[in-house]
Structure formats: C-alpha cells, structure tokens
Amino acid sequence: MIPIAYWRNRKLYTRLIGSRCKKCGAEYYPPVKVCKKCGSTEIEEKEMPKTGTIVSFTKLTEPPVDFKDYAPIYLAMIRLDNGILVLGQLADAESEEIKIGARVMATIRKWTEDGQSGIIYYGYKFKII
C-alpha cells in the first residue's frame, strides 16, 4: 500500500464513489475520465448503490505480501444493483453462506496496515445480508 495513493482515493474506497457520463448516463466504478460508451469527457461523480449480488467468489490462501497476515481472504465479484461489477472482499463470511446469487451489502472494514506504527487502511468489503 502507498499511503498517499490511499489518501487520494479515500472517498472512493469508503463510499464507492464512481462516475456517471452526463451525456449518455453510463455509470462506472472505478471512476473514469472518458466515457467508454460514447467518448464524452463530461463526467460527474456518482455514488454506487451499496447492495448487490455475488456473481463469483473464491477463498485465497496465498494473498499478496501486504495482505499476508489476513489469509485466507474471501474475494468476490459483486454485481451492484445498478449493474456495475465490483471486485471486493467478503467480510464475516461463514463459508456455507457464500454462494453465487447471495445478496450482499457494502460495509467499511479494515483492509490492512503498515506494520505497528504505520497507518491503518480502511475500505469497503461486502457482507452477506
């Protein structure tokens, strides 16, 4: 994790702020500068819905070094209720509850931390509802 890069994106990571094209209405997360559908650069901020459905999931036993202490990690592809696909972790996930089609809600949880004296990174995770 890079602290300043995290700080720049803090709103995105905690509130799922994406974009909406003012011309054609297409929505995006992560946010864009150029609309992929119509090419417009007239883009505004748009907060994503916080509920969605599990499209796919996995249990990762060997995470990248910044997340090594949190293994195993449950990751999922979530189809938010506006149709946007988002990658995220599943929080408090009892493995038998996790299935394709299960309903989830975004919540704020700890992602990772920079050792004992570094900053703690918080961001969205999804929990089963």
Added chain:
Amino acid sequence: MSKVYIKSVGLVPVGEHWNKSLTDLMVEASLNALKNAGNVKIDRIIVGNMMSGYLNNQEHLGALLASALGMKGIDSLKVEAACGSGGMAVHEGYVSIKSGEFENVLVVGVEKMKDADTSVLTKALAMAESAEFTQVVGASFISLNALLMKMYMNRYNVQEDHLDIFPVIAHKNAVTAPHAQFKKAFTIEDVKRSPYIAEPIRLLSSAPSSDGAAAVLLSSKPADVEILASEVSTNELMLSQRENPLKFEATEKAFKKAVEKSGIDSSKVDFLEIHDAFPIVAALSLEAMGYSEEGKAAHDAAKGKYNFEGDLPILTFGGLKARGHPVGGTGVYQVAEAYMQLSGTAGKNQVQGAKVGVTQNVGGIDTTSIVHIMRKVS
C-alpha cells in the same frame, strides 16, 4: 515492406536457476541464438520482461544486455505488457524489420522469479491489473482467474475437473521436451489431490513460477520460418470492467486480424501454442479463436481434439503449465517452439508435417493479447 523471418532461436531450460542471475539468463539465451545463426550482425535488441524492477532491483534491461553482450552502441530497449511482455517483444521486433529500419533484431524474453518470496511475487503478478482498484482489496492474479473460472463453470455448467484436462495435456507433452521445467505426466485425479490456492484453481492446475530466458533472431533475410502476421489487441484493464468477462475480446480481435493478414485459413493451422496460465485461460482462448464453441473447449479437449495426436495439437512442449512460465520469457519461448516445429527441429515433440503454427500470449487476463502466425518456408 520487408518480410520477417526467424533466423535462429536460443533457449535456456526453464527451471529454478539458483546459480544464474537475470543477466546470466539473458546472455545465455542470446549467445545460443547468435551461435545458431552463424555470422549475423545485430542492429537492434528488444528485451521482453515484466518484473525485473520489482523482483530483481534492475531496470534498463536494453542497455544492460547490449553491454553484457559486448554490443555497446546498439539500439536496445525493454518492452513490458505483463505476462505478454515476451510476445510483445517479438511483435516490436517484427515491426522493426517490417518498417525497413532494421535488418537483424535479437528479441530476448526473460524473467527471474525464484529469487523472490512467494508473497512478494504474488504482489508483483497482481500489477498486471490495477494498483488502485485490484491490489488494494487484496486480490492476487490467481484469485482473479479463480473468480473467472467459477463464473465459467456456473455459466456453462462445466465442472472443475473437466477444465483440468488442460494441465494434463500440457504435462504429457512436456515429458520429452528438453527445455521443460516439469517433464512429468499426471492425471486429473492427481490434480484433484493437490491443494487449492484459490478455489477452483489448485497447485497442479496453475502455471508455476520459473526462471528462464529465450531468444529469437528475426531477420529480413530469407530463412526457414517466416512470420506471416504479428497482431496485438487490448481489452479493459480489469476483469470487473468488462461487459462479458467470459469473452476474450483481445484474443478474438488479435487472432482475427492475424488470420486476415496472413491469408491462412484458420482450419489449416497445424499446431497452437496458447497461453495456458490456468485451465480457464486455455479454454477461453480456444473459444475466442473459434476452435471450440463457447463453453465447449474442455469437452473438445476430453474428446482428444487438442492432444498431441489430435486434430489440433496445443502446448506441444508443455505450454506455460509444464514447460514453465518465466513471465516475460513465455511469449518468446512460444515463438521459439513454433520455429522448432516449423523448421523440423522439434525432436521427439515434432508435429509431423507442420507447415503453419500459431502462438497466443496474453498479458493480464486477456488484457493484452499478442498473436503470431508463422509458416515453414518451402
């Protein structure tokens, strides 16, 4: 415009080279290719590599290799396209000659992975997707492929062990491949006994981490093998940004363009070196190129279509899974292997009568796809 030929190739056996450095690997592959070419004056070097900065504290590989080969003064650079870096290096070599600016280009693909701790390597590989939106949530590259594989299984009602036919084919072909990392055959039952890394991907269904380097010497002067087409296409960077993640659009487009430019009928291809990093990538690649219908690649493989003796042999030296996957090296190994098939120097792995071969190398999950079509010069 110039035609582009492969004059020679040079390989380092893929493996765990504890006593060889990143530079040693590149130099060994280069010297092998130069020796096999005879007396050729190189006017450009292109190095394909993904992670040397992060894993080996080394960038500037173009000048580094020129210097190590005693070729200071030459035009030399590194190109990067994640796991497609090697294929992209060959593409840039092809374009260099095609433009008429260069006559003999040495293309070297290299990755030195085994020096790194596994979790550090896992982070490095995830750099193929977004630092800001993929890595921050703890995803690894394998986990993204696992999510994709489960979407595929759910969409097409295919089971995990159906897809595990691809590593089985790869390992069978590698038994007699001198430069392969794993010269050992195994069964789908063996795959099922290995642990999950990210369910449904297991240790034995995932390409290994490897050290290796391969070189191909491209030339405007006629030689045994001609590159008829070298095409690149890109997809959305992140899997989650795609309308249909189960469609490998970059591979589909690159392959279609390559077929058109080469003038080769895709049903006349004698063998296919695909990017089988994981079973799901093998299946979706074959489907994107139109060799299998959507959802049917594993079914076709089970019926023997892609076996060494089948209609369309794939992974003729073991592919990424068994030859090994030194990331930035892989795309160059594939082209070198196609050269061996088409020049009749593939030894026990020779596809009899091979006249046309295709390689497909991808960076990320079909984020960049590089397709080459080559023919035997008769």
